[in-house]
Amino acid sequence: MSDIRAYELDSPTTGEAGFGDFIALLKPRVMSLVVFTALVGLLVAPSPVHPFVAFASVLFISLGAGASGALNMWWDADIDAVMRRTAKRPIPAGRVAPGEALGLGLALSGISVVMLGLAANLFAAGLLAFTIFFYAVIYSMWLKRSTPQNIVIGGAAGAFPPMIGWACATGGVSxxxxxxxxxxxxxxxxxxxxxxxxxxxxxxxxxxxxxxxxxxxxxxxxxxxxxxxxxxxxxxxxxxxxxxxxxxxxxxxxxxxxxxxxxxxxxxxxxxxxxxxxxxxxxxxxxxxxxxxxxxxxxxxxxxxxxxxxxxxx
Structure with a gap:
């Protein structure tokens, strides 16, 4: 946490954040893959789902994925700043404050989990909550900086969406x-x-x-x-x-x-x-x-x- 706090103190924002910068915090490219695999998991399940429930479920799963992305960018702001591939992201570029990304990530996490529970079922909501926790805490905060097996174990976070989609339709796993x-x-x-x-x-x-x-x-x-x-x-x-x-x-x-x-x-x-x-x-x-x-x-x-x-x- 000390690295993040130091980064927050040493990296003033320009105050020029636009709507696109906050969208970028959600990692839309990653989100698109999450949405697609979750949708497939939901549609191939044996239990039919009302179109509105299916739409709402995929929407809230995508919000959960975006929440994970924002929390990841908040935590990784210090290393993003020194990597060519990520240096132009909103936080290291100074367009969004780390605290704003944290607030967005936490808010979307709560909204996505609660609303998925209401739209689909509590099991799917719990699985989404665990996925967000796994990506933000287990992978980003622990594995990524501590072991070369970070991608091997952390890959589970990206593998959950079709399971969540399936759970939205069936209420369980198979x-x-x-x-x-x-x-x-x-x-x-x-x-x-x-x-x-x-x-x-x-x-x-x-x-x-x-x-x-x-x-x-x-x-x-x-x-x-x-x-x-x-x-x-x-x-x-x-x-x-x-x-x-x-x-x-x-x-x-x-x-x-x-x-x-x-x-x-x-x-x-x-x-x-x-x-x-x-x-x-x-x-x-x-x-x-x-x-x-x-x-x-x-x-x-x-x-x-x-x-x-x-x-x-x-």
Missing amino acids: IESILMFALIFMWTPPHFWSLALFMKDDYSNADVPMLTVTHGRKATRAHILVYTIALVPVALATGFTSIGGPVYLAVSAVLNAGFLVGAWAIWRRDEETAQADKYAVEKKVFRFSLYYLFLHFAALLIEAVLHANGFGGW
């Missing part, structure tokens, strides 16, 4: 929602480590113990391959549940083959080659990983439509 969680959980490390390979100086300058900093790029490349191999059966297993089917399995097989090829290519590269082409392969795999997750959940959505019309499934 093997299907657990596998959707596991898909994102296992995807997160190779996704972020491929980014870290060409962003190492940022994490090193900010004293964040990313795997590339603590164990080096060679070890990180090996970890990417191992986690990608472990991801494949998790992704394919979802296709054999009630929410899967031949369409999902075909899409998943192609995507996992592509991800494995990319992870293998990363593992085989040395630093001299990577630096010579400015980490072109690593950047390509990182971009592919974004499509990988989106298309898996899009395939689940297609299966849900087919199931509803008497097609697909097993």
Whole structure:
């Protein structure tokens, strides 16, 4: 907490914060993925949900994700200021005071949890509250600055949205929602480590113990391959549940083959080659990983439509 207090004292704002700056605090890019995966989790669930309840549920889940983003930016303001990728965020750029971000994050946390409980059910609201706590406290305040396993364990925060969506519809969890969680959980490390390979100086300058900093790029490349191999059966297993089917399995097989090829290519590269082409392969795999997750959940959505019309499934 001392770093944050020092940052608050040493970083006066310009007083020029606009609406867009407060939106930026919510991490809209991350929020878009949360909204999509939560919506899919809700729509593929076996229990039908009234359209208004579904809309309200996804809205409050997105607000909870935004709350997590604001709390993360408040806590990480000191390290954001020394990382090129984050230096222009509203707090380190001096457009928003840290206290304003904290207030926004806490307010949205309370609103999102209470309103989700009223719109859907208390179990879903509790799961959302735990997700916000996990991202803001367990990941941001503890794991991120203390262990190279920060992304591995902290990835759970980003994996909860489809479980919350499923819980909004069913009031509980199931093997299907657990596998959707596991898909994102296992995807997160190779996704972020491929980014870290060409962003190492940022994490090193900010004293964040990313795997590339603590164990080096060679070890990180090996970890990417191992986690990608472990991801494949998790992704394919979802296709054999009630929410899967031949369409999902075909899409998943192609995507996992592509991800494995990319992870293998990363593992085989040395630093001299990577630096010579400015980490072109690593950047390509990182971009592919974004499509990988989106298309898996899009395939689940297609299966849900087919199931509803008497097609697909097993």
